[in-house]
Amino acid sequence: MEQLNDLASTFWGSYIGGDYQEVGIQITKKLVNHWGPIRKVYGSKYFPINKPYRGEITADEFEQIVRENIEQGYYQLFESTFYNPTVTDEVYVNRLKISKRIMVIEEYEGSRPFQTEDPNINRQRTEQLLEVMVDIAHIPEVRELWVGDKWSAFIGEPCFLYRPWELYEKVQDTSANLTVKDEVLELTKKFQQYVPQEVVMNYLIRELGEQNVNEIGSGKIQVQFYEEELMNRTIDVDAFLKEFQEYIDGYMKEKGIRLLES
Helix, strand or coil, X not given: CCECEEEEEECHHHCCCCCHHXXXXXXXXXXXXXXXXXXXXXXXXXXCCCXXXXXEECHHHHHHHHHXXXXXXXXXXXXXXXXXXXXXXXXXXXXXXXXXXXXXXXXXXXXXXXXXXXXXXXXXXXXXXXXXXXXXXXXXXXXXXXXXXXXXXXXXXHHHHCCCHHHHHHHCCCCCHHHHHHHHHHHHHHHHHHCCHHHHHHHHHHHHCHXXXXXXXXXXXXXXXXXXXXXXXXXXXXXXXXXXXXXXXXXXXXXXXXXXXX
16 A cells, blocks of 8 residues: 655745746756656646656656646646665655645655665665755755655755744645745845854754754755654654744844844
């Protein structure tokens, strides 16, 4: 029985600048570099889904398919299916879904490939997945990326760790996140203006340990909430994000500034 889980996601409807379809093409081509050819491509203007393209589809073929469909008014949503080569003993299907509200990479095994009886295999697959996701996060337009169904890791700009719930409950609701884009962009701009990255890094390292926090360049960071294996999450992420918000609010209060106006 299939058990759907997210391998990675970003709520870019609330922040992305430029054309999300172009960014989706970039992400897909990066996945081809890591995972090999696409096995199926399909999309739609809304619904129903158009007839899929099947076979071993290269990055160039994929780009041609998508651009032709976009020109015809289709593919406001599109999906690409991969066989993730990290798992060699069976076919491990991963699917990238692109829309103007969200980008998500799904799997259908309940994250079982990361929970084998061999810790070495689990660690290896975790490291390989994070390597791919860091590569995706290097795309400038991808400003936040959450890895794992239960948010085992974060990759992106530190300002996206500051998530006041009164705003981010709408961000994480894909039926509403387009409506709060101006608010999110204003909040992230103020965070970057007033909160030095050094302040964020010092807090994260103190709370999580230096081994779990890395700068990856272009002002982005990688934060791990797990111990060695993706599914071995050791941090309550919701509680941690709330504590981080309280810390930043306290830091800003000393400066007489509120990041998010009531």
